[in-house]
Amino acid sequence: MNAISVKDLTYYYPKRRDPALVDVTLDINKGEFVLITGPSGGGKSTLCRCLNGLIPTFYGGKISGKVTVMGIDVSSATTSELSRYVGMVFQNPEDQITRMSVEAELAFGLENLGVEREEMYKRIREVARLLRIENLLNRSVEELSSGQQQKVAIGSILVMRPEILVLDEPTSELDPKSAQDLIELVAQLNRELGMTIVIVEHRLNFILEKADRLIIINGGRVAVDKSPQEALRSREVERLGASLPKVVQLYHALSEMGLNLPRVPLSVEQLETELRGALIRVH
Ligand SMILES: Nc1ncnc2c1ncn2[C@@H]1O[C@H](COP(=O)(O)OP(=O)(O)OP(=O)(O)O)[C@@H](O)[C@H]1O
Ligand SMILES: [Mg+2]
Structure with missing residues (x-):
């Protein structure tokens, strides 16, 4: 079974004449590390939103084709069901941070799922150790640096133990050192836990060598889908607007x-x- 299977996906945002995604077909295996890049407005975020059901549930619009995640048809599952399989990290940590203390923030999703208290604290401790934020658990999220906030945002997803982690430009607000640390962490999750990774990035430093696949989305279409080695042999990727x-x-x-x-x-x-x-x- 593939972790993610997208077949002939075409999508229009409400009141838009042009489609944001056109005939996208992709199969992503369990445990793969997939890097998505491409020019602004190409459709990368739109594709991520299709993977966790935000499209069409919250955005509306017109969709055709099929998206399955861990064998589940996204169109027939609720976003809360899907959140067990697909964890999504957005560009701005502030978008995700709602609660006061780091611990409460990490507990939030688990409380919603009705996870027992003991199990909840076990998972929170585990994730805090992995992210090296144990010493921040009682701190207020607002007073943390953006790198720390992004770790908390990722932590709040990891406690749910999703099989797939989708990250949409997670480093865009971070300084180069925190960005590199974050990429290392994601690579570690992939390597050690076998987590399937789909990550959208503009800056390709540090990350190319971690990825199994490089996908370029341009004009709503998959323009390139190859190993980084193969994709970068020609100047095709550069011509498509990726910064190398x-x-x-x-x-x-x-x-x-x-x-x-x-x-x-x-x-x-x-x-x-x-x-x-x-x-x-x-x-
Ligand atoms: N909420 C929305 N409503 C209507 N149109 C949208 C919406 N979000 C994106 N679009 C349009 O869909 C197309 C794809 O946008 P998308 O945000 O997916 O691109 P992107 O590749 O993520 O770009 P960026 O690199 O700037 O983040 C663009 O034409 C954009 O204007
Ligand atoms: Mg985007």
């Missing part, structure tokens, strides 16, 4: 100068390895 990390730009510049590295470097360390290999071959 410096190492990948350098790879293309070197190719144009006649130095073809066997693999596309996705990090500075990988670039160094590739260059050393190329120099040994030259001498």
Whole structure:
């Protein structure tokens, strides 16, 4: 069974003449780490909203095609049922933060699900340890830094133990160090718990090397769906409006100068390895 299966999905927001998604078909396996990027207005957030039922339940509009999540048809499930399978982290942590203390915030979703108190506190402690926010449990959410708030937002999703984590530009409000920490954490959840990850990002530093798949959404369509290695071999991704990390730009510049590295470097360390290999071959 796929974690997510999207078939021929076309969607129009209410009163819109042009569709926000056109004929989107995607299968995402359990345990995959999928990175989605592409130009602004391409339809990335719209796709995320289809995965947890916000579309069409809250947004309305016209939808055709089929979306299933862990085998459940999204159109016949409530958003609260779906929240057990798909956890969604939005761009602004403030959108998600409603309660006073960190502990109350983490308990909120579990209270709604009717989870017993003992089990609730066990899960909260577990997630707080994982996120390294144990010392913040009694603090008020408002007084935390945006990096800490984003961790709390993620924590409030993780306590529900979803099989799939969907993150829509989770690092956009964070400084580079907190952004990198967050990506590391997501990669850890993927690696150690086998959690399926769907993450939308504009800045591709640090994350390309973690992803199994790179999907570019442009004009509501899936324009590219390949491994990062394959996708970045040509300049196609750049032409589609994605901003590439410096190492990948350098790879293309070197190719144009006649130095073809066997693999596309996705990090500075990988670039160094590739260059050393190329120099040994030259001498
Ligand atoms: N609530 C809405 N009502 C009507 N149209 C919308 C709504 N949200 C998005 N759209 C339109 O749907 C299309 C896709 O937008 P979407 O927000 O999904 O793009 P995106 O790829 O997430 O962009 P960004 O990178 O800027 O976040 C755009 O044309 C946008 O104007
Ligand atoms: Mg968006």
